[in-house]
Amino acid sequence: MLVGRPVRRREDERILRGEARYLDDVERPGVAHVAFVRSAYAHARARVNKNVAGGALLLLTADDLVGVQSLPVQGAEGVELLGPAHPVLARGEVGYVGQPLAAVVAETRALAEDAAELVEVEYEPLEPVLSPRSAPETLLRFARRTDGVDEAFAAAAHVVSERFELPRLVAAPIEARGAIAEAGPDGTLTVWISAQDPHRQRAGLSHVLGLEDDRIRVIVPEVGGAFGSKGVVCPETCATAVAALRLGRPVKWTEDRFENFLAAYQGRGLDADVELALDAEGRFLALRARLYADLGAYLLPTTAIPPHTAALLMTGCYTIPEAEVELVGARTNKVPTGPYRGAGRPEAAVLVEGIVDRAARELGVDRLELRRRNLIASDAFPYATPLGWTYDSGDYERCLDRAVELLGDVEPGGDDVLSGTGFAMYVERAGGLWESAEVRIEAGGRVVVASGSSPHGQGHATAFGQIVADRLGVDAADVEFVFGDSALVPRGVGTFASRSIAVGGSALARALDELQRRMDETGRRPLAEAAGLRAEARFESPLVFSSGCHAAAVEIDRRTGRLTIVRVVAVDDAGRIVNPLLAEGQVLGGVAQALGECLTEEAVVDENGQPRTATFADYSLLTAAEMPPVATAFVETPTPTNPLGAKGIGEGGAIGTLAAVANAVTDALGGRRIAPPYTERKLWAALH
Amino acid sequence: MTSITVTINGTAYEGDVEPRTLLSDFIRHDCGLTGTHVGCEHGVCGACTVQLDGEPIRSCLMLAVQANGRSLTTVEGLARDGELHPLQAAFRECHALQCGFCTPGFLMSIEPALRSGASLEEPAIRELLAGNLCRCTGYRGIVEAVELVLRDP
Numbered sequence: 001m002l003v004g005r006p007v008r009r010r011e012d013e014r015i016l017r018g019e020a021r022y023l024d025d026v027e028r029p030g031v032a033h034v035a036f037v038r039s040a041y042a043h044a045r046a047r048v049n050k051n052v053a054g055g056a057l058l059l060l061t062a063d064d065l066v067g068v069q070s071l072p073v074q075g076a077e078g079v080e081l082l083g084p085a086h087p088v089l090a091r092g093e094v095g096y097v098g099q100p101l102a103a104v105v106a107e108t109r110a111l112a113e114d115a116a117e118l119v120e121v122e123y124e125p126l127e128p129v130l131s132p133r134s135a136p137e138t139l140l141r142f143a144r145r146t147d148g149v150d151e152a153f154a155a156a157a158h159v160v161s162e163r164f165e166l167p168r169l170v171a172a173p174i175e176a177r178g179a180i181a182e183a184g185p186d187g188t189l190t191v192w193i194s195a196q197d198p199h200r201q202r203a204g205l206s207h208v209l210g211l212e213d214d215r216i217r218v219i220v221p222e223v224g225g226a227f228g229s230k231g232v233v234c235p236e237t238c239a240t241a242v243a244a245l246r247l248g249r250p251v252k253w254t255e256d257r258f259e260n261f262l263a264a265y266q267g268r269g270l271d272a273d274v275e276l277a278l279d280a281e282g283r284f285l286a287l288r289a290r291l292y293a294d295l296g297a298y299l300l301p302t303t304a305i306p307p308h309t310a311a312l313l314m315t316g317c318y319t320i321p322e323a324e325v326e327l328v329g330a331r332t333n334k335v336p337t338g339p340y341r342g343a344g345r346p347e348a349a350v351l352v353e354g355i356v357d358r359a360a361r362e363l364g365v366d367r368l369e370l371r372r373r374n375l376i377a378s379d380a381f382p383y384a385t386p387l388g389w390t391y392d393s394g395d396y397e398r399c400l401d402r403a404v405e406l407l408g409d410v411e412p413g414g415d416d417v418l419s420g421t422g423f424a425m426y427v428e429r430a431g432g433l434w435e436s437a438e439v440r441i442e443a444g445g446r447v448v449v450a451s452g453s454s455p456h457g458q459g460h461a462t463a464f465g466q467i468v469a470d471r472l473g474v475d476a477a478d479v480e481f482v483f484g485d486s487a488l489v490p491r492g493v494g495t496f497a498s499r500s501i502a503v504g505g506s507a508l509a510r511a512l513d514e515l516q517r518r519m520d521e522t523g524r525r526p527l528a529e530a531a532g533l534r535a536e537a538r539f540e541s542p543l544v545f546s547s548g549c550h551a552a553a554v555e556i557d558r559r560t561g562r563l564t565i566v567r568v569v570a571v572d573d574a575g576r577i578v579n580p581l582l583a584e585g586q587v588l589g590g591v592a593q594a595l596g597e598c599l600t601e602e603a604v605v606d607e608n609g610q611p612r613t614a615t616f617a618d619y620s621l622l623t624a625a626e627m628p629p630v631a632t633a634f635v636e637t638p639t640p641t642n643p644l645g646a647k648g649i650g651e652g653g654a655i656g657t658l659a660a661v662a663n664a665v666t667d668a669l670g671g672r673r674i675a676p677p678y679t680e681r682k683l684w685a686a687l688h
Numbered sequence: 689m690t691s692i693t694v695t696i697n698g699t700a701y702e703g704d705v706e707p708r709t710l711l712s713d714f715i716r717h718d719c720g721l722t723g724t725h726v727g728c729e730h731g732v733c734g735a736c737t738v739q740l741d742g743e744p745i746r747s748c749l750m751l752a753v754q755a756n757g758r759s760l761t762t763v764e765g766l767a768r769d770g771e772l773h774p775l776q777a778a779f780r781e782c783h784a785l786q787c788g789f790c791t792p793g794f795l796m797s798i799e800p801a802l803r804s805g806a807s808l809e810e811p812a813i814r815e816l817l818a819g820n821l822c823r824c825t826g827y828r829g830i831v832e833a834v835e836l837v838l839r840d841p
């Protein structure tokens with residue numbers, strides 16, 4: 001059996017030799033380059049002067065986009081969508097600094113950038129809206145409540161409440177975004193995109209351009225990270241496609257880091273009030289939460305998803321019989337938001353685990369004991385939450401026990417140090433929807449797998465290869481994989497929400513089982529006799545819920561306010577693990593992003609809505625020197641909802657750690673909660 | 689346009705470049721050596737690291753014309769006789785890469801330190817890596833890869 005073993009990655013050799021091809025490495029003959037004229041104001045009326053600048057081949061403004069739609073908007077169950085969809089190019093009014101106003105095409109990237117700088121824009125500045133609590137317009141609303149919330153609060157022995165704020169973050173994959181579009185003589189379009197999968201990009205382009213999707217081919221080359229931020233089509237890709245159709249030449253957009261900071265959708269950005277009602281024995285009776293999401297100026301296709309997920313996870317790992325959540329998706333003059341690793345789940349974990357710690361402190365109960373009293377029991381699955389989701393499986397107390405054990409005893413620091421520890425449980429919505437896979441046997445018994453799931457660093461081919469090897473008895477290295485090309489892979493959903501193994505892997509397992517059946521039926525064995533046989537499967541799954549418990553020990557230097565994260569523990573239950581090496585890699589990467597969120601990361605705008613964090617020098621990612629020791633462990637409760645028993649591990653690291661550190665910092669501060677990132681300046685101010 | 693000749697991985701590349709052309713763009717787009725990546729073009733991420741006369745430099749912070757007549761090594765020049773360099777092999781063994789976009793920069797930054805024969809302990813290894821950003825791995829695998837290659841060169 002290879003499943004369950006730490007098989008080394010088959011992807012690595014090409015990458016290590018520098019042979020992997022990312023978007024900007026794709027060269028097309030006769031390619032021209034596009035650069036964007038972007039809004040200099042957060043909120044203004046704007047008019048582009050259409051004198052084509054010297055050397056430009058084409059200038060596109062909103063006026064030139066007749067027949068081109070705004071980007072599509074995807075709802076989420078029960079969400080009322082109120083705000084405007086994101087236009088490809090701004091018409092008349094701009095809503096955030098960096099919003100594309102015009103696209104300029106020239107022979108080289110440098111010339112396109114020169115020409116874009118020469119385009120004149122007349123602005124009439126308007127007052128920017130920056131706070132989600134006081135924003136006059138809403139982009140979306142969502143509310144859900146059970147019937148007995150008010151009674152439960154009225155009857156409660158204790159009610160605790162807390163305000164939580166989480167800043168906006170930038171996903172910042174080291175490869176920024178980009179696209180190359182090329183029109184065929186028959187009006188078809190081929191688009192290479194640095195993306196999480198081809199199919200959602202194609203659907204988006206089809207909607208925007210009014211072109212049937214079978215006339216668009218999307219190819220996803222190797223991708224230098226995404227973390228949610230390359231999940232759906234973006235305005236710049238659409239404009240690049242329009243430019244290629246107009247010019248009849250391939251057009252390339254290679255985003256630079258500055259643009260990525262200004263215009264790639266951001267994550268998090270939440271301000272919330274949470275209340276918890278408890279009985280005299282410390283049992284949770286009811287929870288109320290009002291969430292103000294700082295959504296930015298427009299709805300992108302997936303803007304609704306993270307705050308909706310946060311709202312529905314507000315009962316966490318606990319039995320809380322009554323709950324009420326209200327989500328206000330505020331329209332602000334900032335770049336729009338969308339999924340960033342965790343996408344609503346870290347927010348929910350910070351809120352739920354924060355209010356539980358607060359309750360423990362106010363009631364004078366041990367925080368671990370209070371959790372144990374209220375955790376959903378391991379024999380209670382499937383468990384229907386009051387907010388309407390059904391958790392499939394888990395053993396929350398075992399995760400908690402393991403985290404306590406791994407954190408071990410924490411030595412108190414010296415006199416100049418405030419020490420704190422924190423624990424956080426989490427539940428992660430993962431999987432869901434469907435995925436596809438096709439397996440065929442070619443001459444000589446070579447196995448070819450085409451999957452609708454699409455890699456960008458996770459190691460799909462390695463993990464999927466283990467599944468194929470076990471089921472067909474072949475050497476994993478001999479299996480060929482096809483990913484990421486809408487012309488070559490079956491229609492799929494894509495890689496997000498930690499769903500590739502649970503849903504994509506299960507589709508593959510089903511296709512392999514079907515292939516075996518056909519081989520038996522036709523008596524064609526071994527594989528060398530089976531050339532020409534093929535099988536396809538589509539696997540549909542309800543949501544699955546990974547879970548875990550993270551813990552952290554921290555120290556704050558009283559004199560400077562400097563936070564040291566002494567160590568972090570991550571215990572995650574993602575069901576059956578296909579490859580523990582890769583799974584741990586996902587956890588460590590997620591933990592590192594969460595620690596960045598704790599220590600340094602925050603997308604900041606000034607009082608005029610001008611971004612103050614637009615380079616890696618002012619939005620700093622953690623380096624190897626700043627990473628504390630991280631202990632990881634897995635608890636494996638297999639899900640009954642798919643043949644692999646797998647849930648999802650792509651996001652857990654990013655979910656639990658932020659909440660654990662937030663609780664540890666609050667502990668060190670004696671119960672006072674401040675918003676991350678926990679910079680020296682903020683902590684010093686809190687102490688003095 | 690200025691004519692330049694740069695030796696990369698032992699091969700001479702000639703080109704006509706604008707004076708403002710970055711060395712990273714010359715390597716990638718004029719010479720077609722796309723293993724060197726560009727992550728920020730402002731000198732922070734280290735993805736564009738190559739070696740100039742054996743020393744690691746950020747190719748996005750240098751103009752192509754400044755490299756005229758000099759000798760560069762890029763990630764494509766690391767393997768010997770088709771075999772992965774021990775550092776490359778250690779990266780695979782220790783799961784030191786995910787998306788791989790940062791990887792060539794790390795390899796080119798670390799390799800000179802190995803050549804110098806210095807014996808490094810973990811804090812020093814982490815300092816050595818601190819000039820390069822990786823958004824995927826959390827760095828542990830990279831630290832372990834360096835430890836492995838130091839232990840077992």
Ligand code: FES
Pocket residue numbers: 725726727728729730731732733734735736737746747748749
């Ligand atoms: S691209 Fe040169 S340091 Fe980032």
Ligand code: FES
Pocket residue numbers: 174224225457784785786787788789790791821822823824825
């Ligand atoms: S492996 Fe993706 S940035 Fe390092």
